[in-house]
Amino acid sequence: MAAFSVIGTIENVKYLPDSCILYVTEYKKGYKKSDGTIVDDKYFQWKVIYKGYFKKYISLHFGKGMLVEVKAEIYPYAIENGNVTEGFSVIGQTCNLFCYPRRAIKMEQKIIRESQSGVDDVPNLEDYQSADF
Numbered sequence: 001m002a003a004f005s006v007i008g009t010i011e012n013v014k015y016l017p018d019s020c021i022l023y024v025t026e027y028k029k030g031y032k033k034s035d036g037t038i039v040d041d042k043y044f045q046w047k048v049i050y051k052g053y054f055k056k057y058i059s060l061h062f063g064k065g066m067l068v069e070v071k072a073e074i075y076p077y078a079i080e081n082g083n084v085t086e087g088f089s090v091i092g093q094t095c096n097l098f099c100y101p102r103r104a105i106k107m108e109q110k111i112i113r114e115s116q117s118g119v120d121d122v123p124n125l126e127d128y129q130s131a132d133f
Contacts, residue, residue: 049092
């Protein structure tokens, strides 16, 4: 069993009598190789199987299009119609909401740093504690 973690959007949720299947699409950004060839963006879709006791939790808190972080275990076999076949099985352990990264986080940090460094005043506690304040 191997640990598995993916951050992606929910494409579909399928409820079965004794389990729940979550289809999660993961985005991989493309890049440019050193020889100049361009590798396109890729989308991977994962089929994560949850035990029956996860159905209520998933139905109450998650829906199509939500960004989630899924942690699971991968088994080196797949089960189809009760028979073991080639492939792999992803058995979900947790599913958490994930937040989109902010675009201007460096600018926000710079603004906070500058605003905090500009204040050198020490609060006057004696005036604060006076009766007429």
